[in-house]
Amino acid sequence: MTTHSTITHELPAGPVVKGKLSRDDIIMRACMGVIALYLVLTLAFPLYTMLSKSFSIYRVDLSQYEFQVSNENGQFDGTIVTGAELNAKTGVYTATDLSTSADGRIAVTKFFPDFSFRSPVLYQIRNAVPGGRFLVGSTLHNDTNWLELNSNDFRRVQLRPVKSTGLANFVNYFSTPALFNSIKNSIWISVLSTIVTVSLAFWFAYALNRSCMRFKGIFRLIAMAPILVPSLLPGIALVYLFGNQGMLRELLFGHSIYGPIGIVIGSIFFTFPHAFLIISTALAISDSRLYEAATSLRATPWRTFWTVTIPGARYGLISAAFVVFNLVITDFGLPKVIGGQFNVLAVDIYKQVIGQQNFEMGAVVSVVLVIPAILAFAIDRMVQSKQVASLSARSVPYQPSPNAKMDRIFFAYCTLVGVFIVGLLAVCQFAALIKFWPYDLSFSLNNYQFDKMDGGGWSSYFNSIKLGLLTAVAGTCIVFFGAYLVEKSNGFKTGRALFQMLAMLPMAIPGMVLGLAYIFFFNNPSNPLSVIYGTMAILVICSVTHFYTVSHLTAVTALKQMDREFESVSASLKQPTLKLFSRVTVPVCLPSVLDISIYLFVNAMTTVSAVVFLYSPSTTLASIAVLNMDDAGDIAPAAAMGMMIFYTNAAARIIHLIASRGILKRTQAWRSR
């Protein structure tokens, strides 16, 4: 008799079966550990170092120094005065002078009004407490012994700050209007650029998806072109068009292009493809059945637009808005070229670090910049996950029907946008090829003689290609393998979740912030990794990390489409998982692998923000050369170099296209019946 009634349905107490790890499990976890370690070393640690830097305060504490002064005969009477007392008496240094940076130095001779370096008077100085620091020349003294110096040596005494932790840097930042005004500036130009770009891109995408106008393919290509150039290139074009000697200067009615106007126009240019792509995808997946329903209910086109089209594309629109906002607020190249006196956060970081060597304040601005960037990023991720959920329920793509009048309106609109994009690129190319704007408009290749200009010459161009290729190869391997490990390994849930978080983090970190964090972390002699500082390696690492997230997401999407039982089958056949990876996973995912490489290549070619802190004289880059030549007033060569980047990236995309087609053709046997 079966006696089920004795079965308890509660899990009994007792030890849970612990699985033994297979060799593959161990190998995969070890590999995942290595890639996670890579991300920790190239992302988490540098960011942490930067964060702690922003809370580091360097103050010269005058009460910690004691002085004795002799008479003309070099005899001391035993009177000891502290630095604080001397400063109180003479009033040489204000509190602001004393709160300095890590490299701050304070001279002491001003405390003694009758000081002369030729006098026979002797001086004694010591640290009143252990841990105080002062320099004589370049020798550091941090003990409490009296040091006797003649006046000539005393001249070379410099007091060094001591480090403490606190919010003083932030207090300082928010009490300096010149600095915190940038927050407002950054936000309002980002919001304005976002509104304009998203509106323009929406109608452009709408025309391409919902009308029967002609030349859609060409318009699509044009819309994507700005991705191939550094963000500062439109700035250069705008200088040519609307600058002090610009051909269309009158159109601005006396306003200057240098400032918000230039930044917004340039931002529209370089963020357009991103917005277009997202919105276009959102429009492409909407369901035609809804339109049929609307038509059968005799809704007017206007009503259909508001009740069907907009709600269908809303996730795309929101996502595009946050992406554009993020791109604009974190961009450095464009405001550097055309911002003029208009301060924005990204450029402030650069000014603090490169201009004033105030690394702590650079770190503070970085922290301030990270906050809106992370917010925008987080909202975008939330929205995108919603869109994925709604996507699966969709079906039947919309087929537009011809409408001569609307098609003509859309065509005219797209032509206008196209002219804007192609126009800015053409201006750069034109400027690059003429002798001397605006005085000598004859044709010349002089501007391509980069070796005669600042910025590293042709070698920076070849360095850039090298960087692009190395980033593409190394990055694709790391990212794809990492994504595979995290998607397909067994168990180890916490480890995998942590890895996912690490992989998502780079997207939220602005390039400027990453670059500065790298200075703090890698340019520290006590860090054994500092050997890579100033080499091509750090540029590659920085680029791979900077562009990690999008590549990772592309890889994960491709891997999710693979049958999840492949690994089970391979294990049951006792074959190493890595064999499955190389024989099946990589070949099947090859199109996505190529997509990741081209993405990394193009971005490494165009990036400015992350690498601007990290290049060395032997590793100058084309995009940085554009910036530096523009800075030095060689605007035409800057435009020429910018266009070189454009052509290189365009060529890379064409090669990528041919390669993808070739691979698909060679392997189509198994893709379709």
Next chain:
Amino acid sequence: MVLLPGKAKFKDIPVNQSNPSGAVYLCIEDLWKSFGSFVALKDISLNIYESEFVCFLGPSGCGKTTLLRAIAGLDLQTMGAVLQDGKDISNLPPSERDFGIVFQSYALFPNLTIEKNIAFGLENTGRSKSETAARVAELLELVGLSDQSRKYPAQLSGGQQQRIALARAIATKPGLLLLDEPLSALDAKVRVHLRHEIKELQRKLGVTTVMVTHDQEEALSMADRIVVMNHGVIEQVGTPTEIYREPASLFVADFIGEMNQLKATAAAHDSVSIGDASLKSQTHTFASGDTIIAAIRPEDVIPHAHEASSSDAPGLQDAQENTFEVMIAEMEYLGSFWRCRLQNAGFGDTELIADFSINAVRRLNLSENSTMLVELPQDRLMAFDYVEAP
């Protein structure tokens, strides 16, 4: 019918009644599996014998796949042991166990030819190239796809893909073959054909096989023994005949084949009362007066020639030796037999369904709205726990 599965109280059916060859090959002991707070498998114990074809059968979500994956080591059980060939494999990873597996999706490697798919598991096993090629050829021959070896999976039909997946799984001659709904992605006709083929293949190879299915026909026609599962517990284990003829619980009785379920009261140890009538039944252990379900399969109802002619609506009061008069409410011709809905005041609203051969219908001259005599034979009339509809 609004009755829920209850428990058999008939006689002791040893859980493992028959064992084809004697030696236990796979032994599952007190196995539990939980997903967070949800317990998917509850104290499963089961022996599977050498060269046996066992089906896990049960409704969707009952834990069949979970049990199969625990056997494979793909999702470890929370508690309990699995022994294969005398060896404790409870915590071994799949790669250290000895099994071949076929998934519902087949999981064929799309970029490798049929040949290479089958050869995948033969590589790095110490076989020479020519040995591997010979084995692949042999397997292709076995599944009858020798002429397709250079094709890619996507170029084959579903049934062909299924056979390739099978060939790949048995290529390394595993001791255990696991099949998770291997036929459910195919259309009905191919399915019936492949059932037969897989069964043949398994018999030829003598490989111990566990197949998961929720299709009772598939299980009845293929399995040496069936493990019927429900809500994470084993309801019954037995040969197809045992499962069909001697269901251990109302759930099994209801899940496999059809079963009339009549509300009744237990009487003596070998009789039940339906309405006023006392009917002889299989022996049971209910106490006299317990409310129970009396159950009988439609094909077990025996038609008898009608002798007495009564104009009244039939009742059970004149039941003699389990035979009584019923009214034929409806007759439905189902090709090889007639399905009749029979009414009797003693059944209340429930109709007794009976399947009569065409021959019997003709011989007894049965027609709708007429009365007839039926017998519920004692050895086919079962008693189960009464379960109130929720």
